[in-house]
Amino acid sequence: MAFLQDPTLIVEWLRQLLLGWGLSPALTSLALYVLGALALATGPLLWVIFLIWFERKAVARIQDRLGPNRVGKYGLLQPFADVLKLLTKEDIIPAKADKFLYWMAPILSLAGVLLLWPAVPLGKGIGGNVNVAVLYLVAVGTLSTFAILVAGWSANNKYALLGAFRTVAQMISYEVPIVLALLVPVLLARSMNLQAIVAAQDVWFVVAAPLPALIFFVASIAEVGRTPFDLLEAESEIIAGFHIEYSGMKFAMFFAGEFLHAFTVGVLGAVLFFGGWRGPGAEAYPILGLFYLWLKAFLLYFVIVWVRGTFPRVRIDHLLDFTWKFLTPLALVVLMATAVLDKALVRAGAWPRALGLLVVNAVIWLLAQRWLRKVEKRLEPPMVAQPGQYPVARYTPPEPQAAEGD
Amino acid sequence: MVTTFVFLLTAVVMLVAALIAVLKDNLVHAAMGLVVTLFGTAVLFVLMEAYFLAVAQVVIYVGAIAILIVFSIMLTRRVGAAWGAQTNPTWPFALLVAGLLTVLVTRMVRAWAPDQVLPAAAAVPADITARLGAALVDPNGYVVPFEVASVLLLAALIGAVYVAWGGRKAEKETHK
Amino acid sequence: MDSTWVFIGVFFALAPLLAAAPIVIGHYLGPSKPNPIKNDVYECGLKTVGDAWVRFKVQYYLFALVFLIFDVELVFLYPWAVAYDMLPTFAVLEGLLFIVMLLAALVYAWKREALDWYD
Numbered sequence: 001m002a003f004l005q006d007p008t009l010i011v012e013w014l015r016q017l018l019l020g021w022g023l024s025p026a027l028t029s030l031a032l033y034v035l036g037a038l039a040l041a042t043g044p045l046l047w048v049i050f051l052i053w054f055e056r057k058a059v060a061r062i063q064d065r066l067g068p069n070r071v072g073k074y075g076l077l078q079p080f081a082d083v084l085k086l087l088t089k090e091d092i093i094p095a096k097a098d099k100f101l102y103w104m105a106p107i108l109s110l111a112g113v114l115l116l117w118p119a120v121p122l123g124k125g126i127g128g129n130v131n132v133a134v135l136y137l138v139a140v141g142t143l144s145t146f147a148i149l150v151a152g153w154s155a156n157n158k159y160a161l162l163g164a165f166r167t168v169a170q171m172i173s174y175e176v177p178i179v180l181a182l183l184v185p186v187l188l189a190r191s192m193n194l195q196a197i198v199a200a201q202d203v204w205f206v207v208a209a210p211l212p213a214l215i216f217f218v219a220s221i222a223e224v225g226r227t228p229f230d231l232l233e234a235e236s237e238i239i240a241g242f243h244i245e246y247s248g249m250k251f252a253m254f255f256a257g258e259f260l261h262a263f264t265v266g267v268l269g270a271v272l273f274f275g276g277w278r279g280p281g282a283e284a285y286p287i288l289g290l291f292y293l294w295l296k297a298f299l300l301y302f303v304i305v306w307v308r309g310t311f312p313r314v315r316i317d318h319l320l321d322f323t324w325k326f327l328t329p330l331a332l333v334v335l336m337a338t339a340v341l342d343k344a345l346v347r348a349g350a351w352p353r354a355l356g357l358l359v360v361n362a363v364i365w366l367l368a369q370r371w372l373r374k375v376e377k378r379l380e381p382p383m384v385a386q387p388g389q390y391p392v393a394r395y396t397p398p399e400p401q402a403a404e405g406d
Numbered sequence: 407m408v409t410t411f412v413f414l415l416t417a418v419v420m421l422v423a424a425l426i427a428v429l430k431d432n433l434v435h436a437a438m439g440l441v442v443t444l445f446g447t448a449v450l451f452v453l454m455e456a457y458f459l460a461v462a463q464v465v466i467y468v469g470a471i472a473i474l475i476v477f478s479i480m481l482t483r484r485v486g487a488a489w490g491a492q493t494n495p496t497w498p499f500a501l502l503v504a505g506l507l508t509v510l511v512t513r514m515v516r517a518w519a520p521d522q523v524l525p526a527a528a529a530v531p532a533d534i535t536a537r538l539g540a541a542l543v544d545p546n547g548y549v550v551p552f553e554v555a556s557v558l559l560l561a562a563l564i565g566a567v568y569v570a571w572g573g574r575k576a577e578k579e580t581h582k
Numbered sequence: 583m584d585s586t587w588v589f590i591g592v593f594f595a596l597a598p599l600l601a602a603a604p605i606v607i608g609h610y611l612g613p614s615k616p617n618p619i620k621n622d623v624y625e626c627g628l629k630t631v632g633d634a635w636v637r638f639k640v641q642y643y644l645f646a647l648v649f650l651i652f653d654v655e656l657v658f659l660y661p662w663a664v665a666y667d668m669l670p671t672f673a674v675l676e677g678l679l680f681i682v683m684l685l686a687a688l689v690y691a692w693k694r695e696a697l698d699w700y701d
Contacts (some may be wrong), residue, residue, distance in 0.1 A: 034596065041593070045600065110600070139464035142464060172473060175653070176653075200595060336678055412591065457584070470649060555658065566645065570643060
């Protein structure tokens, strides 16, 4: 069981096996890369099938429903039935669509999410070790944006294009706070390598940078396009949004991409702010590190599902105001404060530094709250009907009836 | 060997994409061709082990500039239909100039390459990005261009917003 | 070449194939009975007027523009953050000045109502 302590032994064993079959060293390396890539890509793809079940079940419970419960125990086989159904659906291609781009969009959408994975460190010495990983994530994220733009445009449907435009405006707007928030862990770890960022988290960065963590998390939900930021599929306005003309497996790829992206946000949040694979015993047994990472990512993912089941959809002007007029300035201020304080406390130990940054974050948050309240008062007049105005319905609970016979 | 193969593949894809960008009369297709070309440039940077440059290329050119281009195409005219001719009457002269330039560059490269012993590629230091960052804000390095770039970008934003946007009121006036 | 980047290269080649495989399988497994009405544009049952490739409002362009400026500037800041240990106080201030310029850009766009959504 030596491979539990050093998973690279598996790779070595495979290499020897392939060499033993008479493959040349170069070909062996290539075969190993392909095998690794296949494993890393199919793992998340299969995991999505479970995620779909989990999310349907969780949202159903939040909404006081049962959720899938017919196929298999607890409806566990439901997603498999869905996959079979989607596979045998007719693949409708609109006559007026731009055929090539119409085919490319769903592929790009899912591939864009899968491509985030090679940068993720899965344990000590396993998984991504990319020197510019954080920017790599941002760069790969642009593929998803393009997929949506291409999907919306190629279908030649007004709703699809409207949905795509909205979505792209939303995605690029929320990318600004994300990129700003990502700068903070990079600054704290002095590296863009996610493996180094994990290694630097003797104290989880969420302690030193709670606001960037929150900004990253919220903006990422918007980037994925989930409730409450799911304007891309505001059914009452633009029907299904950019994927309105997609059916069968092509639609399923968008769907799978969205679910996997949501979970990937959980993984990235865990890596950047919650210590990644770190945990008791993870140094000695990297497999344990994988488990810790998965656990943290799953908890974050659960919060995303929870948010989805709880909040109503926001309006588009509110949506854009929220990122440009709140998250972005907030992220800029936090970034400056972190930069200054980090330089000032450079000689302090890990904990004092983290706690100092925590205090600064708290102060900024309180100031932001005060400012928000002020703006709130100016923007929204209280919703009370005034004489001469259009009446605003307001529910007033009936007065409790006085008991009779008094 | 592998590097050469990937380079050649990328080069062919980039050339085809560039031709699409220039020759297609469907503007969105042309824009997509441009995107592939820009992405290919990033692949070339990776081959040269300039990783930061590669991701920066994708983030800035593919992620921002290409989207801006696609947006502006969709904003300015009906893009579904083919629009106008792809060439103007002077195209033979342009072809001639381009051809001559190609010959010239090829000759120059051929004349130069055999005599030169290319220095062995130096190993890229591990902290290359950190060095870049330090050089950007080093008073003896590039601090002036760095700060000027920020002023330039600010000016670009002000100019662009000024030209494109008259404010909500003015915009409502023009749409009445 | 760094081996992780070779791996990423392989991944870049494989990921689209993996995403395409189910689509292609589904394309051939499912029935194919196209007819003009089924293949028409779905716009809530109304007859479609023209194609969808029409002009859009300038607002989208403005957001893309502001985003572009931010994107370019932020990419510059990443090496600065990575180099933080090597930086003297002066260099840190240089970076902060850079961020202040970003803030100024944001304030300008904000005051000009370029960030307001209008109908």
